[in-house]
Amino acid sequence: MASLNMDGPYLLIPDKIDEVVPFRTPGAFALGYISDVDFVVIYIGRSDVNLNNELKDWVFRKSDCLFFKYSVTKNAQEAFQKECTAYHDFGGINLKSEKHPERMAEMDWRCPVCDIY
């Protein structure tokens, strides 16, 4: 089975996000729940500038996503590529983010998996 290669899972609450996720850094994340011992992915996303803030937004938007995993990246492009790879690896029936990840405006980034870009 595909692996996210992300840290976690952690409880999706502001205190935990502040404890483990650095401020003002790009990165990718997965939201999901725990079934027995497995982390079940239901949403894949990223932030180009502030992963910590992005995750906090999801605390209030997704009441059924109780846990998150994350990966800090060097820059926004790497966050995009990490998001794409996770999106393709976990594009199953549980995934709620049905649309392919979008590039930051004006950027010519390529998806490392498919040829949509």
Ligand SMILES: [Zn+2]
């Ligand atoms: Zn793709």
